[in-house]
Structure formats: C-alpha cells, structure tokens
Amino acid sequence: MDATVDTQWRKEQRRRAQARANALLEEGVDGVALSYVDNAGVTRVKAVPVARLPHAAAWGVGMSPVFDVFCVDDSITAGRLAGGPAGDLRLHPDLDRLVRLAGQPGWAWAPVDRFTQDGREHPGCQRSFARRAADRAAAAGLDVRMGFEIEWVVGSDTGGGPGADFAAACRGPAYGMTRMVELGDYCRDLLTALAEQSVEVLQLHPEYAAGQFELSAAPLAPVAAADQVLLVRETVRAVSRRHGMEATFAPVVVAGAVGNGQHLHLSLRRDGVNLLADGPGRYGITAVGESFLAGILGALPALTAILAPSVPSHLRLVPSTWAGAYRCWGRENREAALRLVTGSTGETREAANAEVKCLDASANPYLVVGAVLDVGLAALDAGLVLPEEVPGDPAALAPGDLERLGVERLPRSVAEALDHLDASELLTDALGEYLCDAFTAVRRAEAALFADRTPAEVVAATRWRY
Incomplete structure (x- = not known):
C-alpha cells in the first residue's frame, strides 16, 4: 500500500470508528469484542475498550499467527508453513458489521480481517478467503x-x-x-x-x-x-x-x-x-x-x-x-x-x-x-x-x-x-x-x-x- 494512501486510509478508519465509538458510549457500551473463527472451528477473540476502537480500526489489534494451528482442545500443532511463537498479526474490525450486542449488555461486536504488520492481507485469513x-x-x-x-x-x-x-x-x-x-x-x-x-x-x-x-x-x-x-x-x-x-x-x-x-x-x-x-x-x-x-x-x-x-x-x-x-x-x-x-x-x-x-x-x-x-x-x-x-x-x-x-x-x-x-x-x-x-x-x-x-x-x- 502506498504510504500516502495508507495514511489517508488510517485517518478515515479512525474518523469512522470515533463516530461509532461515541454512539456506543451513549448507548452504555464499554467494550468491543473482535472475533474470527480459527481452523478448528473455534471462535477466538480480542476485546478493546470502546475508547480504544479508533486506534484498533486504524492500526489493528495484535494477535499471534500461532492461533492458525490451535486445535479444538487448545493444544498447538504445526504445519510446514504455520506454527511457532514468532511473528504478529493485526486484527482490523469491519466497522460496517459493528453492532451493539443486545444479549450482552455493555458490549459490542465486530468481525475482523487479519493483516500482517506491514499491511498485507494475511494468507491465513479465512474471511479474506471468503471475500475473494x-x-x-x-x-x-x-x-x-x-x-x-x-x-x-x-x-x-x-x-x-x-x-x-x-x-x-x-x-x-x-x-x-x-x-x-x-x-x-x-x-x-x-x-x-x-x-x-x-x-x-x-x-x-x-x-x-x-x-x-x-x-x-x-x-x-x-x-x-x-x-x-x-x-x-x-x-x-x-x-x-x-x-x-x-x-x-x-x-x-x-x-x-x-x-x-x-x-x-x-x-x-x-x-x-x-x-x-x-x-x-x-x-x-x-x-x-x-x-x-x-x-x-x-x-x-x-x-x-x-x-x-x-x-x-x-x-x-x-x-x-x-x-x-x-x-x-x-x-x-x-x-x-x-x-x-x-x-x-x-x-x-x-x-x-x-x-x-x-x-x-x-x-x-x-x-x-x-x-x-x-x-x-x-x-x-x-x-x-x-x-x-x-x-x-x-x-x-x-x-x-x-x-x-x-x-x-x-x-x-x-x-x-x-x-x-x-x-x-x-x-x-x-x-x-x-x-x-x-x-x-x-x-x-x-x-x-x-x-x-x-x-x-x-x-x-x-x-x-x-
């Protein structure tokens, strides 16, 4: 991504997220759950305070790529390419799908896309696979x-x-x-x-x-x-x-x-x-x-x-x-x-x-x-x-x-x-x-x-x- 485009995109994400965060705070929401489904079919999550949503939208939330090889019992395996303790990914919430959770008062939720730290689409992101x-x-x-x-x-x-x-x-x-x-x-x-x-x-x-x-x-x-x-x-x-x-x-x-x-x-x-x-x-x-x-x-x-x-x-x-x-x-x-x-x-x-x-x-x-x-x-x-x-x-x-x-x-x-x-x-x-x-x-x-x-x-x- 071009540096100028990258800066503009992050500014726009932050602006949109700030508007949503303000509305959520008025509705009594304190936290936002950011989730995706892993290769074991288990929904994994990171959560941020509502005030942190603009930063999360612009820069993502960190999560290790090792979760790509978590099993259903939380044991960790490895493939030829996936696995190990090194590296980090960024979870970017889809603001278009952000919603206040009626069943969990005080919480909102959004699905995420996963990117590498240098802004590339993570090759293991299942949501990106579906979108393609x-x-x-x-x-x-x-x-x-x-x-x-x-x-x-x-x-x-x-x-x-x-x-x-x-x-x-x-x-x-x-x-x-x-x-x-x-x-x-x-x-x-x-x-x-x-x-x-x-x-x-x-x-x-x-x-x-x-x-x-x-x-x-x-x-x-x-x-x-x-x-x-x-x-x-x-x-x-x-x-x-x-x-x-x-x-x-x-x-x-x-x-x-x-x-x-x-x-x-x-x-x-x-x-x-x-x-x-x-x-x-x-x-x-x-x-x-x-x-x-x-x-x-x-x-x-x-x-x-x-x-x-x-x-x-x-x-x-x-x-x-x-x-x-x-x-x-x-x-x-x-x-x-x-x-x-x-x-x-x-x-x-x-x-x-x-x-x-x-x-x-x-x-x-x-x-x-x-x-x-x-x-x-x-x-x-x-x-x-x-x-x-x-x-x-x-x-x-x-x-x-x-x-x-x-x-x-x-x-x-x-x-x-x-x-x-x-x-x-x-x-x-x-x-x-x-x-x-x-x-x-x-x-x-x-x-x-x-x-x-x-x-x-x-x-x-x-x-x-x-």
Missing part, C-alpha cells in the same frame, strides 16, 4: 445470497469429568409446542435480541434431538452470511446463559443421538434471473445454475474436509438422520447432501435455492462460503449436468442402484476427507499454500488426538467447544 471467492462470483455477474440453518442444544452436564452425561433443559417432544411453552420466555428474549441487532429471523423451532432448536436467518451476501453465523451463535450463547442454561452447537451432543447441523442455503441470480427457477431444465433450473450445482456435487468428497471437518462431524454424518451422508441430489430430499428447494407454487422464482446439508458448526463458516463458491464458479460455464436425482433415502437403495446412479457415501473420517482435499487441485489452489497447510495440520492433529477415544469420549471432550 465472493468477489469472483460478482465478477462473473452472479448475485449470490447465502443463509445458514443454525442448530443448537440447551442443557448442562450432569456430574463432572470426561464421562459426564448431558441433561437437556426441556422435556418436550421433537418439533413440539410443549418445548416452546417450556422455554417460551427464552425463545422470546432470543428473538428480541436478534431483532435489536438487525438480524432478520425467518423461523425458530424445536428440532429433533432433546433440547434442540433451530434458527434460520435471512440470506445475505456470502461474507455477511458467515458474519451473521458468528453473531447469531454468540447471541444464542449469551441469552441461554441469562436464562441459566448452556448452549452447544457441537456436531454431536450425546453419542449415538442426532446431532447439530449448520446447513447452508444458497441462491443464484444473474441479470435478475433466478438460475435455479427461471430456466428450461428440470424444475426450472437454468443451464448455468445446473452447472454450478453439478460442480458442488462433484466436489463434495473434497468439500467434506471443510464442511464436516472434525472427528465428531463424522459421528453425526450418518445415513437416515437427515445429515446428508450420501453424495447425491434431489428435490426436497433431506437425505441428499445437495437438496433442491423449489418453494411453493407461485413463489418459486423468489424462493428456489439449493441446500448443502453435510456441514456442521465445527466448520469455519468463512471457509464453507469460500469453498462452496469456488467449486461452483469453477464449473459455472463448463456445461456440467446433474445426474439422475435420488427421490428418497439412498440408504434404502440396493448396491446396484447406488452404482447406477453414481451415489456414494461421503468420506467417513477426517483422514479420508483430507485425502480427497489434498487431491483437489482446485480447492488447494483456492485456499493457497499457507491456509491449506494450517487447516490440514489442525485437522490431522485432531484426528490423532481422538484416534483412540470412544465416541462417548469424543463427544464429552468436544461438547462445549463449539
């Missing part, structure tokens, strides 16, 4: 909107130690109104807090597992959608604690039970045309939209390393649980890893979107956004077509039918998924050498960490980490 992919989509003339379905469970451990059992905070049945009555004040306070933070909630409902809820927020531009995941999760966590409960977004909360997903919905438009509804193909899919979806479908074995990246992810990613354990697609098929959502007759042009089901909250949402965009964009004009759809549960199909349809189980372990990622020149090039090295080092270290643990031990060790 979003910029490529915009350059291709695509208007992409994304939204996540966020699932969590409220409850607490019974007893201590690694073998502690889990007790849900409510007893009502799956999808049952009883559960909403039991925790009605909690759900109302959550909706109120999110509304105060300008998060548009589409729906909130009890889910399948004991104590489980799901919230869908309105779709946004890709990077903003990933930011929204962080904001929603921390709001859920804060409101839960104020009601005397703990919230967990872990892929599996009780071994052998249905876990928490974090499904991704995406819509594609070009020149006002819904590429998944306004064409001559199956269900109105356009040729360009079909090619994009076929690119995602074909890359799913490698994408699994990013979408379902943890050891507990593979305890959740099992057939016949609506987790999307098979590489296939289908209209409104909740067992398919890629689900086409057409919407009701009369609203298809507005509502049609695609859902990627095989992901959970141990995934970094910025890596999810960037990776899904990258594989779709690579296939955008390739003329790819989707195979025959699977209308029901692929687990019920005979082996011969699975082979004929080209349907296969997604990778069943972290190691298997990483092997597919290593073989994907497209994704490794998109991630870049440093980010790919750090990410794979963390996930291989976690696989080794839990190699000799039982499913119950894995779940107990990770239940409160996400």
